Amino acid sequence: MILNKAIEEWKKEYPLLNRLTDMEECFWQNPGMLTFEEADRQAELTMEDMLDAKARLERFAPYIEKAFPETEESHGMIESPLKEIPKMQKALEEEMRGGMEGKILLKCDSHLPISGSIKARGGIYEVLKFAEDVALENGMLKRTDNYAILMEERFKKLFSQYSVAVGSTGNLGLSIGIMSAKFGFKVTVHMSADARQWKKDLLRSKGVTVVEYEDDYSLAVAEGRKQAAGDPRCHFVDDENSRTLFLGYTVAALRIKKQLDDMGIIPDESHPLFVYLPCGVGGGPGGVAFGLKQVYKDAVHCFFAEPTHAPCMLLGLMTGCHDRVCVQDFGIDNKTAADGLAVGRASHFVGHTIAPFLSGSYTVTDEHMYRLLAKLADSEEIYLEPSALAGMAGPCWVCGTEEGHRYVKQMNLEHVMKNAVHIVWGTGGSMVPEDVMKDYYETGCRYKNM
16 A cells, blocks of 8 residues: 555556556656746745855855866856757657657756766755855855855865765765865765765765665665764755755756857747756756746746656656655666666655646656667767766657657647757766776667667
8 A cells, every 4th residue: 555545546546657667668748737927936946046046156166166177167167068969869860760850959967077967066056055154154254255265274174173964876975075075074975775886986085985875865865864963063965855956956047048048049939948857856857947947937848857767756746746655665666777866756845846847757768778878979979877868868759759749739839849949968977987988888789789
């Protein structure tokens, strides 16, 4: 029994559950999506909150530029390229056995400086905010200061009296660990069984304490939360519930607007924008989607992408039960090569926040992600980790399936799809060691030829 209902009753109420529990690829259109105006009235967060986060990142830019020389060119801005991928688009069209309306772009958060994944947005932002709060409270910093002074030894001495803890499948741990250690905080990352060994090794090389578990993400988070609860000077980065993390991710929307403007792309009702976001617990894709809706309102259509073995957000949104159900309740094992997405229970906060804004979700098998990984490498010479390819299946769902066509028709977009822009969010990969990436690629080639 799950929440006092037998599985068969759940399946009768939500027929798509049959595909989910069989761990087959599927597409879910969100019946609860509202117009932007209606959804925004319900939202707890606002554009003002996003602008406040943007301003904080700008205050820290002089510090980031000094602390991380790889950001000198961008003057301390943690940002990634937006690229056209015409050869990959052709490869996807061949897979679909048909043309694809519109143009596909890749948002390369896989190549964000410092920690090489989308988590460099929310994770680093939360550590920056904590450092700012500590320095302000101790009377050592004013908001009008040049934040490059945070490199001074007196701040390292201050920050060494505080600690940071987080639970992670890998990439969030990297961003929190690298940034916290740079400031001088004592930092502990609680890693789930899915976390890759190279990520643990890299963190330890930066002086981070890594605690390993043989269980999944939820236990790692619970243990991190427990550690922090007993220490008033320990800040716990709560991937499941943090508004600060979420707001760090939203700033991506303000940045991508400039990139699209520079490319001459101005989304509106005649030029729809589709965005496909790999999803684990929900913070990263939820923050980006929320931000994009604030910027582009009803002109943008956001979809989450999840592994067939870990569709926690789709399950939570579809049933409306959010974090009260987990994939394991329904016999789904939460075991996937997409380690960053190996999450069994979705964020309550993100689920409730994003439900009225989100267009839908779909699932992708590990084999499909690997196949797409090899195709992207062969066509564009861009190498991403498996989880980052979940978004690449999105344009095929929207443009090449009955379910996708139904969505397009319901949104009255049939006649403007030729003007559509599809953004696939590439969430991680640039920090993957060469030998590990070679294994990923070879696995993808095997699946590609099957």
